[in-house]
Amino acid sequence: MARTIKSSFAENISGEWLESLYTRWQTDPSSVPDDWRHFFSGFDLGSGQELQGRNKPEHDGTSSLKLSGVQSLIYRYRSIGHLQACTDPLSPCLLEHPLLSLANFDLDLSDLDETFTTRRFLKPDATLREVRETMQETYCREIGVEFMHIQDPEERQWLIDRMEPCRNRPQVSDDERLNLLEKLHEAALFELFLQRRFPAQKRFSLEGGDILIPVLDAVARSCPQAGISDVILGMAHRGRLNVLAHIMGKPYENIFAEFRDAFAVGFAGDGDVKYHKGYSAERTFPGGSLHLTL
Incomplete structure (x- = not known):
């Protein structure tokens, strides 16, 4: 039953x-x-609250509504702050996205210096001014971040803990900056050379996504320090030749030879196109060596 x-x-x-x-x-x-x-x-x-000597409510309805508004504002910035990010140098920056206006959260400018409980936001309590400035600088400047679609709460919090404390401006040494610039130039010049030298050949350019090379290089450099000795990459056609050259370390002459079909007499291969091929190499970084396979 x-x-x-x-x-x-x-x-x-x-x-x-x-x-x-x-x-x-x-x-x-x-x-x-x-x-x-x-x-x-x-x-x-x-709930562990002290009842003795209480003569009036700790929070009235208005303050509860505003507290809820602050929590919702934090969530909204994390969700759509990237829509206000100034990522296009040729267009004027959006000063305020309509969905991020304080009025949408029953808040106004008179609340900026009020202190609210902010739970897992940097510190337990913060003024609305602190919350707003931190969210603006973290998600609405030159870097736009879209990450709230991630289903695992721990993964989302991991990203939040690394973005909000530094407001998405991590400390980078001059040597690291130069290395990032060098890898970015390598990626761009490689595509420019292929376009000029082999204009009629299919290559699935990385143009427009050149930042992939310095990003992968930074990841590879950090692996030995984290105790990682082997990395296997899988990727589609677009940008594969650039990754082979600047991440895997495949020599330029080998890549260019495939464009010219310049192989030694008697050379036998699988006949596959150049942007399908893989590679394996041992790379050495300041923190140690790393075996890479594509």
Whole structure:
């Protein structure tokens, strides 16, 4: 026989009415019926709140609404802040996205210096001004980040913990900056050379996505320091030749020979196109060596 599950006595009670009753109890416990008085006493006891000497509610309805608005504002910046990011140097920057306006969260400029509980945002409590400035500088400047589609909460929090404290401006040494610039130039000049030297050949250019090379290079450099000795990459056609040259270390002459079909007499291969081929190499970085396979 199926068990009958009894509904909670508060299941169908209006939330607004219950809130008003709770506020009355906080102001004057004798103003509510005994059963509700016992209920609220147990509720606060269970949450560890001190009841002695309380003469008025800790938060009124307005402050609760504003606190909820601040929490929603933080979530909104993390979700769509990238829509306001100034990533196009040829277009004027958007000063404020309509969906990030304070008015959408029942907040206004008079609340900027109010302190709110912010839970996992940098510190337990912060003013609205601090929250807004941090979110703007983290998600709405030259770097746009779209990550809230990630389903794993721990993965999302991992990204948040690395972006918000530094406001997406990590400390990078001059040597690291020069290396990033060098890899970016290598990627761009490689594509430019292939376009001019072999204009009629299919190659699946990385143009427009050149940043992939310095990003992969930075990941590869960090692997030995993290105790990683082997990395296997899998990727599509686009940019594969550039990755072979600048991440895997495949010699330029070998790549260009495939464009010219310049192979030694008697050379036997699988006949596959150049942008399908893989490669394996041992790379040495300041932190150690790394075996790479594509």
